[in-house]
Amino acid sequence: MADLIRFTAAETAAAVASGDVSAVEVAQAHLDRISAVDEKVNAFLHVDTEGALAAARSVDDRRARGEELGPLAGVPLALKDVFTTKGVPTTCGSKILEGWVPPYDATVTRRLKDAGVVILGKTNMDEFAMGSSTENSAYGTTGNPWDLSRIPGGSGGGSAAALAAFEAPLAIGTDTGGSIRQPGAVTGTVGVKPTYGSVSRFGLVAFSSSLDQGGPCARTVLDAALLHEAIAGHDPLDSTSIDAPVPPVVEAARMRDVRGMRIGVVKEFGGEGYQDGVVQRFQEAVEVLRELGAEVVEVSCPSFTLALPAYYLIAPSEASSNLARFDAMRYGLRVGDDGGRSAEEVTALTREAGFGPEVKRRIMLGTYALSSGYYDAYYGSAQKVRTLISRDFDAAFADVDVLVSPTTPTTAFPIGERADDPMAMYLADLCTIPSNLAGNAAMSVPCGLAPEDNLPVGLQIIAPAMADDRLYRVGGAVEAAFTEKWGHPLLEEAPAL
Numbered sequence: 001m002a003d004l005i006r007f008t009a010a011e012t013a014a015a016v017a018s019g020d021v022s023a024v025e026v027a028q029a030h031l032d033r034i035s036a037v038d039e040k041v042n043a044f045l046h047v048d049t050e051g052a053l054a055a056a057r058s059v060d061d062r063r064a065r066g067e068e069l070g071p072l073a074g075v076p077l078a079l080k081d082v083f084t085t086k087g088v089p090t091t092c093g094s095k096i097l098e099g100w101v102p103p104y105d106a107t108v109t110r111r112l113k114d115a116g117v118v119i120l121g122k123t124n125m126d127e128f129a130m131g132s133s134t135e136n137s138a139y140g141t142t143g144n145p146w147d148l149s150r151i152p153g154g155s156g157g158g159s160a161a162a163l164a165a166f167e168a169p170l171a172i173g174t175d176t177g178g179s180i181r182q183p184g185a186v187t188g189t190v191g192v193k194p195t196y197g198s199v200s201r202f203g204l205v206a207f208s209s210s211l212d213q214g215g216p217c218a219r220t221v222l223d224a225a226l227l228h229e230a231i232a233g234h235d236p237l238d239s240t241s242i243d244a245p246v247p248p249v250v251e252a253a254r255m256r257d258v259r260g261m262r263i264g265v266v267k268e269f270g271g272e273g274y275q276d277g278v279v280q281r282f283q284e285a286v287e288v289l290r291e292l293g294a295e296v297v298e299v300s301c302p303s304f305t306l307a308l309p310a311y312y313l314i315a316p317s318e319a320s321s322n323l324a325r326f327d328a329m330r331y332g333l334r335v336g337d338d339g340g341r342s343a344e345e346v347t348a349l350t351r352e353a354g355f356g357p358e359v360k361r362r363i364m365l366g367t368y369a370l371s372s373g374y375y376d377a378y379y380g381s382a383q384k385v386r387t388l389i390s391r392d393f394d395a396a397f398a399d400v401d402v403l404v405s406p407t408t409p410t411t412a413f414p415i416g417e418r419a420d421d422p423m424a425m426y427l428a429d430l431c432t433i434p435s436n437l438a439g440n441a442a443m444s445v446p447c448g449l450a451p452e453d454n455l456p457v458g459l460q461i462i463a464p465a466m467a468d469d470r471l472y473r474v475g476g477a478v479e480a481a482f483t484e485k486w487g488h489p490l491l492e493e494a495p496a497l
């Protein structure tokens, strides 16, 4: 039974559908794994043992009745604690939501349940998804299963660590500036930010509404594609949801053929600040793509160098507005409500106690950038940069099918190394942020270990909006080529566990 935790999602679903194994056995194997290792990893904030076993039983019952099961029925999943789950706590990694139990499911949650996916629990994250290391969680940091003294990335470090620790074969993350792809890169897993608007944000607690995007995390490209298809698609409950068919991502993941594709290497992503081993592995991945028959060219996107400052004006501006809802009246924590204080005082005391330092920093930054005297100089300028970045992408995609870069400038850094230096922390998302600002699709796929520290490196692939299938076509081919080299999976054994 120990092997059940090593199965891919596709293998698990097939084994459940054929009756080789029951969904309950699969769920129990993963719950046992969580009991065995999560004290060290701290990927989960909440494990829903009862809910998971009940969901698994229901899949087994449906099978016994001869009902047809979907392609992920009976497969366990770790859900980032930023999606609402009816009857199951949702904290967003914040003290301010401690004890809050949502009365409704996010659309993503509901679609997972409808697909027969077994939700094991909620994963750790930087508070309100603000961070690149999971160190901003109010509930302790998460360890990287490759080296527990290093960060698992962020904000979705819990989801990525759960995959790398074999606690779940699938996970859900959200990517506002890189929080799916960067954790994927530093844990040797696959993470996809789908096209903005293609996965519903209903029930996804908002950080920066024009950037936030839920997406799939997995250990293989095909598993990510299967999960992508399960969660994507139009949702009338989200007014920014795209009403168009989901691109054929599963089919693309199975192609493993990039012959004739045009691939652009982003010139601006490299050089100073990039770790040697990351650059080396990235260049090898590009060479692999060339050998597989893709045409590789260099592409310049000059405005990308302005993406980071523009993001750190736009995201905090939207956050400062979104987080105003945590007023101590409606959800979670309430501090100082002794009968003698005004609502305003209680709100202030609660926000003082309930928000961590990074969240407060962003609320102040955003409020400042939006204030009447500074709006044009900061927020307005950042929006103009956003347009320039979209134009760079448009120009690039006129010549190439996808763009590639390293996902992150470095491998996983030691816990604590950047905790007191927000600027150094923000640099982790240098390569991922442009896609959030433009709203297109991007993936991180493992491309080996950096020779100097033996830690995973991610290859980022970027495709135009609603051409998400191209990510899977390229990612699947890279994965297949590297599999021969490493013997799959890269995560043969989560080395630190």
Ligand code: GLN
Residues within 6 Å of the ligand: 129, 130, 131, 132, 154, 155, 174, 175, 176, 177, 178, 179, 180, 207, 315, 426, 429
């Ligand atoms: N690290 C970035 C930030 O702190 C991205 C976060 C995210 O994608 N949720 O804003």
